[in-house]
Amino acid sequence: MAKAIQPTPQHQKALKWCLKNEIKVSQHPTLKGLRVEINNRGTRILSPKTYSKIQANNKCWELYLYLYKKYY
Secondary structure (H helix, E strand, O other): OOOOOOHHHHHHHHHHHHOOOOOOEEEEEEOEEEOEEEEOOOOOOOOOOOOHHHHHHHHHHHHHHHHHHHOO
């Protein structure tokens, strides 16, 4: 079983920056699990993979941090 990421101040900073720049990461339920979506100013990308709740939460934090590092 996956262990949940404990958000660090860097994660919080990345989240704040992404939301300020209209980049949102969210979860969408399916019958098989959760899929992760990135909404970058109206352009949506939905993950092909499904995740458990903890895995999806971890992936969201990872993506916020990745996007912050990529675009900041």
